[in-house]
Amino acid sequence: MARAATTSDVFNAIAEPQRREILVLLRGGERPVTELAEELGMTQPGASKHLRVLREVGLVRDRKAGKQRLYGLDARGLRPVHEWTGGFEQFWNESFGRLDAYVQDLKQARQED
């Protein structure tokens, strides 16, 4: 079945390295497709496709500007990802030694009450 449609999930959308690069570039302000494509070394159709995915999950907006179409960042959708990973913050500083394992066992036991 492959992965669920990339088009309906921010986690999927940012799983693509080039799409992440696009988002980073857009922090600097709105850009037309061609410029993005050139700066990231990809073809124009390629950039358009990635932008479409980003647009469909709401991470970018597009605005007509004469002959061009400017893409701009709408980072609100990244917030859930930031918060989700933040839910693990207390864990990524642990040493994973015996003591930690023991503590986690206690937590688990408590959960199963």
Place this chain on the structure above:
Amino acid sequence: MARAATTSDVFNAIAEPQRREILVLLRGGERPVTELAEELGMTQPGASKHLRVLREVGLVRDRKAGKQRLYGLDARGLRPVHEWTGGFEQFWNESFGRLDAYVQDLKQARQED
């Protein structure tokens, strides 16, 4: 070409909803495969496959415990994701009105100096 191998990138690993569920469950402590599979309503082989991906990107560790194999969380790999998304924090509270666009244009202009 489909997406780059899920096996070498944390962003890809957590793009799968069920894998995220596994990570959340593991916050409660180590668990054997079968238990994870049952709690998440997936088959044992299915759980094993997801765990393999998570293990290959370093998000979980496994430890032999007699006949069982306990999987535990190693959230350190989530930190980069948290930080990457954090880099957009200043943007997700913006209103994206005209003023904001103007401000971003200024930022962009300054960047291009």
Place this chain on the structure above:
DNA sequence: CCATCATATGCCCATATAGGCATGCGTCAA
């Protein structure tokens, strides 16, 4: 209306899964 520039799409190919199943493998108990 026509030519041109900026993008978006449609197509085709190769590849990477996610799932379902059956089965191989290692460990433990009798």
Place this chain on the structure above:
DNA sequence: TTGACGCATGCCTATATGGGCATATGATGG
């Protein structure tokens, strides 16, 4: 050694892209 139990894998299928190209669409200037 024989079973049974707990997992990991191999195999096969349907699907979802990512990329490269050619081309349809739209908007702008003459």
